[in-house]
Amino acid sequence: xxLGIRExxxxxxxxxxxxxxxxxxxERGYAATSIDDVARALQSTKGRIYHHFESKADLFAEVxxxxxxxxxxxxxxxxxxxxxxxxxxRRFAWVHVDQMITTRAFQRVVWMGVEMHLxxxxxxxxxxxxxxxxxxxxxxxDIFRKLIAExxxxxxxxxxxxxxxxxxMFMTLNSPIFWYSPRTGETRADIEDLIAQVVTCAWRxxxxxxxxxx
Amino acid sequence: xxLGIRExxxxxxxxxxxxxxxxxxxERGYAATSIDDVARALQSTKGRIYHHFESKADLFAEVxxxxxxxxxxxxxxxxxxxxxxxxxxRRFAWVHVDQMITTRAFQRVVWMGVEMHLxxxxxxxxxxxxxxxxxxxxxxxDIFRKLIAExxxxxxxxxxxxxxxxxxMFMTLNSPIFWYSPRTGETRADIEDLIAQVVTCAWRxxxxxxxxxx
DNA sequence: TTGACAACATACCCGGTAGTATGTTCATCA
DNA sequence: TGATGAACATACTACCGGGTATGTTGTCAA
Numbered sequence: 244x245x246l247g248i249r250e251x252x253x254x255x256x257x258x259x260x261x262x263x264x265x266x267x268x269x270e271r272g273y274a275a276t277s278i279d280d281v282a283r284a285l286q287s288t289k290g291r292i293y294h295h296f297e298s299k300a301d302l303f304a305e306v307x308x309x310x311x312x313x314x315x316x317x318x319x320x321x322x323x324x325x326x327x328x329x330x331x332x333r334r335f336a337w338v339h340v341d342q343m344i345t346t347r348a349f350q351r352v353v354w355m356g357v358e359m360h361l362x363x364x365x366x367x368x369x370x371x372x373x374x375x376x377x378x379x380x381x382x383x384x385d386i387f388r389k390l391i392a393e394x395x396x397x398x399x400x401x402x403x404x405x406x407x408x409x410x411x412m413f414m415t416l417n418s419p420i421f422w423y424s425p426r427t428g429e430t431r432a433d434i435e436d437l438i439a440q441v442v443t444c445a446w447r448x449x450x451x452x453x454x455x456x457x
Numbered sequence: 458x459x460l461g462i463r464e465x466x467x468x469x470x471x472x473x474x475x476x477x478x479x480x481x482x483x484e485r486g487y488a489a490t491s492i493d494d495v496a497r498a499l500q501s502t503k504g505r506i507y508h509h510f511e512s513k514a515d516l517f518a519e520v521x522x523x524x525x526x527x528x529x530x531x532x533x534x535x536x537x538x539x540x541x542x543x544x545x546x547r548r549f550a551w552v553h554v555d556q557m558i559t560t561r562a563f564q565r566v567v568w569m570g571v572e573m574h575l576x577x578x579x580x581x582x583x584x585x586x587x588x589x590x591x592x593x594x595x596x597x598x599d600i601f602r603k604l605i606a607e608x609x610x611x612x613x614x615x616x617x618x619x620x621x622x623x624x625x626m627f628m629t630l631n632s633p634i635f636w637y638s639p640r641t642g643e644t645r646a647d648i649e650d651l652i653a654q655v656v657t658c659a660w661r662x663x664x665x666x667x668x669x670x671x
Numbered sequence: 672t673t674g675a676c677a678a679c680a681t682a683c684c685c686g687g688t689a690g691t692a693t694g695t696t697c698a699t700c701a
Numbered sequence: 702t703g704a705t706g707a708a709c710a711t712a713c714t715a716c717c718g719g720g721t722a723t724g725t726t727g728t729c730a731a
Contacts, residue, residue, distance in 0.1 A: 274488035
């Protein structure tokens, strides 16, 4: 049975709201963004948003979830790859940085969510929701943590403390969400050049032996 | 003439407010922090804060300024040093990271201020004030930018794009404001160990030749 | 000692915002 | 074709937070 207009528009309407919310949260932060702001960005009104989302915190959580889902989806094709950890790391890191650039509004929300922790989640339901999202985010981080730990054991990475190295690595890989903004006339090649610089910087930071990364 | 109680307490009272404001902004962000929050942190009331500061934005700006002042003050003893750029960079970077850790609440506010740009500064007076602070921050950044540019020319650093390298470097050096939190029983040696890891990571990221940094 | 003023505390105002209650429209289906 | 409900828009409420107006107390100078 073919989908009716309702079924076809529902997801796209939700998606449009999430997109606008991501942009607003990205630009102004969570607290400084009002639901009316998001509605204005949609050329719409509050009613539409509250029809699809229970609360502001819930909307934020959904943006967070979508952002994480996009990350997992982007990494998925690589999960089955076999090979040395440090080489896998480079491919994973590349995809991650690509995500940070191409979906940066959502990724910024993920960042903000991790930063905020449980501040501003009054109801138990919301706390549980966020706990679950943090868990998801944490498992995502573990993918990379595991790779650099293995890379160190195999002698391809060199750093004294795993947790610190992991923090510093993610800082570099995530950094485009703070300083990247699209330039007019920018090509895919320009972006890939940027990605390469970021990945190389993180690679070096991990003490990766020069030249063997690519 | 000896200072009266008023003169002696004025600065310390202002300083206490700035300290509390820095902590609140650090923990909850600018928009989510109310003046009452800061007052509560001081075991005090709004009246005290508005007696010393014109507005919330003004208070924030002052915290920003103090943070930047501390950075400049910390670097000052090194400004007269002569030597090769890449070696100077390491000493400057060390001091910078130390600042990020030991005065992280203020430094986080500086970060937030740069992030917010001019959003939420409605009056021309506030805009001008923030413009000046950004200018100060920008000049501070130029100190490092100049060093890594010279270090590249002398063949000690290797990176394709100066602006990108500068961004990535600062991301690493600033990162403790996001992930560092003091541990119980932590010694100065522990902190210096941390600083060393951060500086080394940034050094490597810049393509610094291994071993010559220390 | 007393007037003046700094350094607050208290009480209040008002605009903005999260959330709700109530229309309104239009597709779908019996 | 009329009833139903999804997908909104509109109108409203309650509250919070920035800012102000007005006490209150202690200090200092004359």
